Amino acid sequence: MAAEEVLVNVHDHGKIVDTQKHRVQCNYCDKEMSGTTRLKYHLGGVRGDVTACLKVPENVKELFRNLLETRKGTPGKEVKGLFQQDLTRKRNRCPNSNGFKKSKGGAAQTSNFASGNSTETDSVSEDGMNEPIVLHSRRAVSQTAVNADQNEDSSSQQAKKCIARFFYETGIDFSAANSSSLQRMINSTIGCSQTKYGIPSSQELKGWILQDEVKEMQEYVKNIRQSWTRTGCSILLDGWIDEKGRNLVSFIVDCPQGPIYLWSSDVSAHVDNIDALHLLLDGVIKEVGVENVVQIVAFSTTGWVGALGKQFMDRNRTVFWTLNASHCIELILEKIAMMDKIRETLSKAKIISKFIHGHPTVLKLLRDFTGSHYLIKPCKLRSVMPFLTLENMISEKKSLSVMFASSKWKTSIWASRTKGKRVADLVGDSTFWKGAGMVIKATLPLVRVLCLINGADKPQMGYIYETMDQVKETIKEEFKGKESQYMPIWEVIDEIWDGQLHSALHAAGYYLNPSLFYSTDFHSDPEVAFGLLCCMVRLVLEQRIQDLISRQLEEYRNSRGAFSEGSTAKQSSKFSPASWWSLYGGQYPELQQFATRILSQTCAGASKYRLNRSLAEKLLTNGRNPLEQQVLSDLAFIHYNLQLQQQHSELGGNYEILAEDIDPMDDWIVDDTEEEAIINGERSSQFEAKEEPK
Known part of the structure; x- marks a missing residue:
């Protein structure tokens, strides 16, 4: 040496x-x-x-x-040399060649991260007394983590990291770490009399702890990335317009192992430039791996993403463009809500809820008669709230009737006022309750599908085709087969399914799902056959492999070989579709890989994960120095991937669509003019719900 x-x-x-x-x-x-x-x-x-x-x-x-x-x-020469290398690394950051403002997380970066602390070394004295050991480069991070607060024991450092992770996941401002209330809360919780116990400083939150978290998260992301070669993956687009009018988008990669956050971009300057948008998306696909990406899941059919989607599959022959199934079902519910009779019933329900929830004395009276229950049901999905609230009203119909017939109501000041009388009349109107029942029959099957899609911990690609058919059949049964009642609902569903939601992937997933294929209800129509063929052509590039898959499909179709045992009703429904193929498809590796890649994809979009967008908006704002920007980039990488990791771990239970932390009142306010029109049975175009522009 x-x-x-x-x-x-x-x-x-x-x-x-x-x-x-x-x-x-x-x-x-x-x-x-x-x-x-x-x-x-x-x-x-x-x-x-x-x-x-x-x-x-x-x-x-x-x-x-x-x-x-x-x-x-x-003395100190080696320190100066290392520091110079560190500065060189920090400057070695290339601008995005296609002109997009792009901010990455740690998953894809190879440059060093700054810790957010001082950017200069301590002065080096003649005798080396001030010669620093720790430098703020990624190479020094692990040493920094080891060296930081050596007088503390390992349990205290671990406590700091646990608290820091809470800050990173929730996005709480680091200044809260200096709060005396936080210190008292921690000490009270652990029963410790120390004045300091495991509370990281704001500098530590931006420094060695953050870099340790980045390293751990990179390992987590690396493990997920390794699964893409086997299962394939989907790129989810999460786009929105912020308060500054900017068009922003975040890219999330989803697979059975879990979703990960890639990075965010400001596309405002390119919303009318389709070529630039395609270049951006090509860059994302290349980063994930062209051979790994099965589909892009868009969040809308309008705006820049809608324009991009119309051309995408013509320009990219190996990746599918699909639409978030949750978004499509919400569109169906919105269209159903615009039908005259349904709109009128929902508006009357709003009048009742506004009056009762808008006056404390009446609300108290309601809670006395309903056992402290409310009428309004706040939901994670706003489009669902009117229907669940109406369902709740139906369940409380008897209590409402008793309340408005009680002496407490009759002696209240509202019983003699015009609005109070109107609401009492509505509650006593049998046509309102009949209409409410009709609305629930038409919409609850769709609401249940939304819960299924958003709460599933397994990919739904093998089920969405059959599920939408089952929704239609359930609605038909609810209306006792009366065509005049269920057909208008069917037409809305078919319009969105045929025009926006349906993909060849859905048809192929239906065919390759053994629990459906080997059932007595399976029906292969031309749409299914075409979908399977389309997937084979786009996802399998070699003609030789396509021919092998075609021959192996004959074995699957006739349940021969290993498929014979797996085709029994017990075995085909015992496992998830992708797991079934891993067990019974080994003799047919080409078909096994083809089926696994399709059945491992999601039908839901980025909205399923409900990410907080504020950090991405801050990340995409100009005006910071490079070190601050890198710290913020690290924070975004940690913040979003922690949120995705947490939400993925919670899937698979009973998905709760209700949300107690959402204030529902703004969505259930009806102005006086509209109220008059509804009460009098008038229909005015100014009150009609607006359809999403095409």
């Missing part, structure tokens, strides 16, 4: 214990001293202001002794 290498690696033989006083500790005998120069003398056994180390290995001792003899008067 050269002397220069020993000098650079002095950090391997000692560790910092006090950054303010520049106290270091020998790794061999645990002796503390001031500055790394004294540490070198200590290790080399050179007489001076510090005693020699008695435990240092002889070869290390000899190397440091030679080093000190050959480099007298030049």
Whole structure:
């Protein structure tokens, strides 16, 4: 080993214990001293202001002794060299060639991250007293984490990291770490009388803890990425317009192992430039791996993403463009809500809810008669709230009737007022309740599908085709087969399904789902056959492999070979579709891979994960220096991937569409003019719900 290498690696033989006083500790005998120069003398056994180390290995001792003899008067040179390298790395950041403002998380970056602390080294004195060991580059991160607060025990550092993760996941401002209330809360929780216990400072939250979290999250992301070659993946687009009028989009990659956040981009300057948008998306696909991407899941059919979707599959022959199934079902519900009779019933329900929830005395009276229940049901999906609230009203119909017939109501000031009388009449109107029942029959099957899609922990690609057919059949049954009642609902469903939602992937997933294919209800029509063929052509590029899959499909179709055992009703429904193929498709590897890639994809879009967009908006705002921007980039990478990781782990239970933390009143306010029109049975175009522009 050269002397220069020993000098650079002095950090391997000692560790910092006090950054303010520049106290270091020998790794061999645990002796503390001031500055790394004294540490070198200590290790080399050179007489001076510090005693020699008695435990240092002889070869290390000899190397440091030679080093000190050959480099007298030049302490700190290696530190300056490392710092210069660090600055070079921080400057080595290339602008995005296609002109988009793009901010990445740590998953795809190879440049070093800044810790957010000082950008300059401490001054180096003649005797090396102020010579720093820790530098703010990613290479120094692991050493920084080890060196930080060495006087603390490992449990205290772990407590700091746990608290820090809470900050990162929730997006709470780091200044809250300095709150005395937080300190008291922690101490009270653990029953500790210490004035300080595991509370990270704001600088630590931006420094060594953040970098440790980045490293851990990169490992998590790496493990997920490795699964893409087997299952394929979907790129979810999460787009929105912020308060500044900017068109922003985040890219999420979803697969059975879990979703990960890639990065966000400001596309405002390119919303009318289809070529630039295609270039952006091509870059995302290339980063994920062209061979891994099965589909892009868009969030809308309008705006820049709608224009992009119309051309995408013509320009990209190996990836499908699909639409978020949740969004499509919400569109169906919106269209159903615009039908005259349904709109009128929902408006009357709003009048009742506005009056009762808008006056404290009436609300108290309602809670007395309903056992402290409310009428309005706040939901995670706003489009669903009117229908669940109406369902709740029906369940409370008897209590409402008793309330408005009670002496408490009759003696209240509202019983004699016009609005109170109108609401009482509505509650007593049998046609309102009949209409409410009709609305629920038409919409609840769709609401249940929304819950299924958003709460499923397994990919739904193999089920969505059959599920939409089942929804239609359920609605038909609810209306006792009366065509005049269910056909208008069917027409709305078919309009959105045929025009926006349906994809060849859905048809192929239906065919390749053994629990459906081997059932007595399976029906393969031309749409299904075409979907399967389309997927084979787009996802399998080699003609030889296509021919093999075609022959192997015959074995699957006739349940021969290994498929014979798996085709029984018990076995075909016992496992998820992709798992079934891993068990029974081994003799047919080409078909197995083809089926697994299709059945492993999601039907839901990014809205399923309900990510907070504020950090991405901040990340895409100009005006920061490069170090601040990198710290914010790290935070976004950690924040969004922690949220995705947490939400993915919670899937699979009973999805709760209700949300107690949402204030529903704005959505259920009806102005006086509209109320008059509804009460009088008038229909005015100014009150009609607006259809999403095409």
